[in-house]
Amino acid sequence: xxxxxxxxxxxxxxxxxxxxxxxxxxxxxxxxxxxxxxxxxxxxxxxxxxxxxxxxxxxxxxxxxxxxxxxxxxxxxxxxxxxxxxxxxxxxxxxxxxxxxxxxxxxxxxxxxxxxxxxxxxxxxxxxxxxxxxxxxxxxxxxxxxxxxxxxxxxxxxxxxxxxxxxxxxxxxxxxxxxxxxxxxxxxxxxxxxxxxxxxxxxxxxxxxxxxxxxxxxxxxxxxxxxxxxxxxxxxxxxx
Numbered sequence: 001x002x003x004x005x006x007x008x009x010x011x012x013x014x015x016x017x018x019x020x021x022x023x024x025x026x027x028x029x030x031x032x033x034x035x036x037x038x039x040x041x042x043x044x045x046x047x048x049x050x051x052x053x054x055x056x057x058x059x060x061x062x063x064x065x066x067x068x069x070x071x072x073x074x075x076x077x078x079x080x081x082x083x084x085x086x087x088x089x090x091x092x093x094x095x096x097x098x099x100x101x102x103x104x105x106x107x108x109x110x111x112x113x114x115x116x117x118x119x120x121x122x123x124x125x126x127x128x129x130x131x132x133x134x135x136x137x138x139x140x141x142x143x144x145x146x147x148x149x150x151x152x153x154x155x156x157x158x159x160x161x162x163x164x165x166x167x168x169x170x171x172x173x174x175x176x177x178x179x180x181x182x183x184x185x186x187x188x189x190x191x192x193x194x195x196x197x198x199x200x201x202x203x204x205x206x207x208x209x210x211x212x213x214x215x216x217x218x219x220x221x222x223x224x225x226x227x228x229x230x231x232x233x234x235x236x237x238x239x240x
Contacts, residue, residue: 007165007225007233009215010156016171018193023177023205027197028166030156030221067110075103152221156196157185160222166200167212167225167233174210178203178237207236 012018013031022028078099160166160181168177183199191197211232215223225233 005164006159006161007167007230008155008160009167009169009212009223009225011216011221012168015193019168019170019177021194022168022200023202025194025197026200026202027194028168028179028181028200029194029197030152063114064111067107067114071103071107075100078103148220155222155224156198159224160185160198165233166198167209169212169216170206172206174208174213175206176209176212177205178207178233203237209233209236 010028011031012022012029018029162181162183164181166179166181168179170176179200179202181198182201186197186199188195188197209232212225212229215225215229
């Protein structure tokens with residue numbers, strides 16, 4: 001086998017169906033989708049530190065004050081409705097306790113519903129915060145990620161030549177497919193998933209290359225294999 005060409009490790013993403021489609025269609029793609037979640041990772045983690053309680057404190061205090069006033073007023077009215085002879089203190093006490101228990105159960109239920117409502121408010125505020133973050137970040141990308149993405153796109157479209165070898169990670173850890181590039185870069189506009197492709201003749205659809213696992217870097221998309229790594233891949237292909 002010709003050892004003079006380049007050898008590229010191409011990351012196609014974490015979707016097993018994508019790698020299967022590459023093998024079936026005789027192409028290789030590159031994972032260059034804009035990972036908005038990656039860009040927002042720190043902001044999403046920091047959502048748990050957003051203090052929504054302080055903004056809701058005054059509202060909660062006012063609502064509890066209203067509930068307490070309503071509870072006291074309605075309890076007093078219920079007590080006034082009791083009509084018993086003055087010589088029946090025990091029965092009077094019993095009825096008051098029953099009314100009090102009933103009203104306390106009502107108060108607990110109202111408090112529970114209020115807490116549930118505030119949880120929804122809390123969720124709503126954080127949801128709105130995510131929207132603000134996305135709006136602010138759609139026109140921004142970190143310099144390091146921008147460099148990685150631009151380098152990967154340029155390399156995949158221009159530096160990979162016809163005749164070069166490409167090594168594609170499979171879902172089974174340590175296993176890779178190896179193929180030879182036979183066409184230039186193409187953008188397939190109407191394709192469901194494989195839109196950015198290079199035509200490839202797959203030489204081996206499943207090879208055990210555990211030494212390449214440490215070289216995988218999804219953030220870079222594509223890596224040139226050289227030195228011992230390239231030699232190992234070539235040697236294994238020669239043995240097949």
